[in-house]
Amino acid sequence: MAKNINFSCRVCLSKKIQEFKIVHYGFVTKSENWKSFFCFECGSVSEFKIKEKEITYADGTYRDNKNHFNTKSDDEKILPPIDFWSAISFKRWAHIWKVLKKSTDIFSNGEIKMLDYGGYNGFLPYALNQKHKINSFVADLDPKGLDTAKFLGSNTIDLSKNKINEKNFDLITIVHVLEHLDQPKENIIELKSLLSDEGVIYAEVPNLYGFPLGDEAHKIAFTQYSLVKMFHSSGYEIFDYGFTKTPKESIKFDYYYNHDLENLFIVCGKKKRSLSLNVPKKKIPETIENFKHVLMLKYSQIMLKKISSTLLRTSMRYLRSFILFFIYGLVDFITLKIFKVSIVSKFFKKR
Ligand SMILES: [Zn+2]
Structure with missing residues (x-):
């Protein structure tokens, strides 16, 4: 047990922190190990x-x-060649591409040198490469992910063994990575030195006020202010930031936390531009009770407005299919038994 750890904020390193515990059954929180x-x-x-x-x-x-x-x-646990979740997170490319096209001009030049930091299987550069010529590097700790990335045409960097020796990246993506790190500010300062003068970074993380805290791999939950502030205080110019969500197909894997405020994204770079943005207004609860109240209220709103409506829409779709199949099956069964022909096929012939 790490009794003597001197705790401080992982994002801004401040000591102005206070411990809290929340019990919630919809937005599950961490175990007593945390x-x-x-x-x-x-x-x-x-x-x-x-x-x-x-x-x-x-x-x-x-x-x-x-x-x-x-x-x-x-006994039944056999691993698929790729993680199901990868197929869902693959589709994140669309939002990333749109945002970068809107807030930067990196796609208006020739080949882009890209680093996908914590990019696992290299699906993101694989997608972007179909839109624009990209020379991609995937840096990760996971050897299986890196094997796939290599197979898909990226250069790979195994961070458990090597440092990143390449420089002058036009684009660095950090998608759902920063929340896994101990002190991400160190990483983003290091990444700044790998960026070309005109280069941009796209980062995406779960939103504290939109995503359950319970994931055992997550060490940080960012807010819009804390994310933007972290990059700004590391010397970045801010070009865009906002909210984004997991692709809607995730409902097929029983993941229904995808809603408009689920994740946060930021686009930034080294050089000041006319469209550089300011850090958003600081709005922080003043007491720990106040924070817990704001958070739980947000959870209740998301459950009521977002998750419930997603589940209702999905169940209605299944209900409609159920009715169609059930009635068709029933009518066909009866008419085939009695008249030896399918009434449905007889009366609804294809023209
Ligand atoms: Zn802090």
Whole structure:
């Protein structure tokens, strides 16, 4: 047990933090193995695993342990060639491409040199490469992910063994990575030195006020202010920021937390531009009780307005299909039994 850890905010390093615990059954929070702190300086949440081992990425077991097949026994647990979730997160490329096209001009030049930091299987550069010529590098700890990235045409950098020696990247993407890190500011300062003068960074993370805290691999929950502030105070110019969500197909895998405020994104770079944005207004709850109240109120609004409507729409779609199949089956069964022909086929002949 790490009794003597001197806790501070993982995002802004402030000591103005306070421990909290929330019990919620819709937005599940961390187990008792964790300590959670709210930061009154930047408004983010930092979490520390104080019991049991932290998740490791370098041995490739992180994703193997995700049970996306919902198998009941170990005996049935066979790993697919790619993680199901990768197929969903693959579609994130569309939003990333649109945002970059809108807020930067990186696609107006020739070949782009791209680094997908924590890019796992290289699906993002694989997608973008179909839109624009890209010389991509995928840096990750997961050896299986890197094998796939290489197969799909990216150069790979195994961060468990090597540093990133390449420089002058036109585009660096950090998609759902920063929330896994101990102190991401160190990483984003390092990445700035790898960016070309005109280069841009796109980063995406879960939103504290839109995504459950319970994920065992997440150490930080950002707010819009804390994310933008972190990049700004690391010397970046801010070109765009806002909200984004997991592709809607995730409902097919029983993931229904996708809604408009689910994730945060930011686009930034080194050089000031006419469209450089300011850091958004700082609005931070003043007491820990106030924070818990704001958070739980947000959860209730999301459950009521977003998740419920997604589930209702999906169930109505299945209900309609159910009725069609049930009535067709029933009518055909009866007429085939009595008249030996299918009434449906007889009367609704294709023209
Ligand atoms: Zn902070």
